[in-house]
Amino acid sequence: MTCRRGPGGGSPGCATRSSAEPGRPSPVSLIPFVHLDVDLGVAADGERIGLSPADHHHLTTVLRLGSGASVEVADGRGASAAAVLVDGSIELAGPIRSRPRPRPQLVLAQALPKGRKLDEVLRQACELGVDEVRVLDSARSVVRLDAGKLDRIHRRWEAVVRSACEQARRPHRPQVLGPLPLERLGRDDEVLLVAHPGAPGLPTVAEAWTEAERLVLAVGPEGGFTDEEVADAVAAGALAVGLGPSVLRTEHAGAAGLAVLAAGSGRWGS
Numbered sequence: 001m002t003c004r005r006g007p008g009g010g011s012p013g014c015a016t017r018s019s020a021e022p023g024r025p026s027p028v029s030l031i032p033f034v035h036l037d038v039d040l041g042v043a044a045d046g047e048r049i050g051l052s053p054a055d056h057h058h059l060t061t062v063l064r065l066g067s068g069a070s071v072e073v074a075d076g077r078g079a080s081a082a083a084v085l086v087d088g089s090i091e092l093a094g095p096i097r098s099r100p101r102p103r104p105q106l107v108l109a110q111a112l113p114k115g116r117k118l119d120e121v122l123r124q125a126c127e128l129g130v131d132e133v134r135v136l137d138s139a140r141s142v143v144r145l146d147a148g149k150l151d152r153i154h155r156r157w158e159a160v161v162r163s164a165c166e167q168a169r170r171p172h173r174p175q176v177l178g179p180l181p182l183e184r185l186g187r188d189d190e191v192l193l194v195a196h197p198g199a200p201g202l203p204t205v206a207e208a209w210t211e212a213e214r215l216v217l218a219v220g221p222e223g224g225f226t227d228e229e230v231a232d233a234v235a236a237g238a239l240a241v242g243l244g245p246s247v248l249r250t251e252h253a254g255a256a257g258l259a260v261l262a263a264g265s266g267r268w269g270s
Contacts, residue, residue: 029072029169031070031071031072031082032059032063032065032069032071032072033071033072033073033074033166033169034055034058034059034063034071034072034073034074034166035073035074035075035076035162035165035166035173036049036051036052036055036073036074036075036090037052037054037055038073038075039075039077039079040073040074040075040077040079040080040081040096041075041077041079041096041098043081043092043096044092044096045081045092045093045094045095045096046091046092046093047091047092048086048089048090048091048092049089049090049091049092050088050089051088051089051090056088059071059085060085065085066085067085067086067087068084068085068086069084069085070082070083070084070093071083071084071085071090072169073090073092074165074170074171074173075171076162076165076171076172076173077171077172077173078098078099078100078101078171078172079096079097079098079099079171080096080097080099080171081093081094081095081096081097082094097171099171099172101131101172102129102267103213103267104209104212104213104214104215104265104267105131105132105213105214105215106128106129106130106131106132106214106215106217106258106261106262106265106267107130107131107132107133107134107190107214107215107216107217108121108125108130108132108133108134108216108217108219108254108257108258109133109134109135109136109180109182109185109216109217109218109219110125110133110134110135110136110219110250110254111135111136111137111138111140111141111182111218111219111220111221111225111250112135112136112137112138112141112142112143112144112145112179112221113141113143113221113222113250113251114142114143114221114222117250117251118135118157118251119160120251121133121250121251121254121255122157122160122161122164122176123160123163123164123167124251124252124254124255124258125174125254125255125258126161126164126165126167126168126170126174127164127167127168128255128258128259128262129170129258129262129267130174130258131172131174131214132174132175132176132177133161133174133175133176133177134176134177134178134180134185134216135157135176135177135178135179135180136178136179136180136181136182136185136218137178137179137180137181137182138181138182138220138221138225138226138229139225139226139228139229140220140221140222140223140224140225140226141221142221142222143221145179154176157176158176161173161174161176182194182218182225182229182232182233183232183233183236185216185218185233185238186233186236186237186238187214189212189213189214190212190213190214190215190216191208191209191212191214191215191216191239192216192218192233192237192238192239193205193208193209193215193216193217193218193238193239193241193257193261194218194225194230194233194234194238194239194240194241195217195218195219195220195224195225195240195241195242195243195253195257196220196224196225196230196240196241196242197224197242197247198242199230199240199241199242200240200241200242201241201242201243201244202241202242202243202257202260202261202264203260203264205239205241206264208239209261209264209265215261215265217254217257217258217261218233218238219250219253219254219257220250221250222250224250241257243256243257243260244256
């Protein structure tokens, strides 16, 4: 398999070179897959859509595409279409395809880790189909974000998410919210699952999410959540869950949990 890397570790396309065999899924397309700042839900086949300066730069300079190049475009809201790059704009070359979000929705609530580990958390979560990411402040979080730099930090997170969704060829782009305190996570239509060593394994509490509209997996920073944080969350209705017999790094724990939830809830097909 070959993947073309893009800025921030993402890429517009990743494809197998072998031909599809009967009964097996077709190879992933080599055509670049890009997210644009447009609303495809109101567009029509054959329509020309002007590109923002950022989108034009990405297509022509970063991806080095010329006029006439085929691309697959998505709007981050679930709509996508085949298109052609024409004189600084995009001409839609096929019907708009709209993909509803799978159910239940998956939310990763990730406590702030050190350095730029959150970039990797976001990439992995996007590849696994997360619908929303909530960044948490917690007792053991070493990093404290400067309120005056939040806009710039959010723009960086959004860029990482966009690149990761292009790499994963996802038409939906998750929001990144926060930072928020752990106690603000619970909602009436959510099941909150708090990762904590020694708690019952995540697959053993599968019955708790069978009717849930939204599953929220909360992962602590380096060192995890404190016992007090977990006890308070459980007292408020959350479930403490384990993510396997080994100790996972905070930047890997969310991906492990999301994979279990996606498979166990039927989002990967049945």
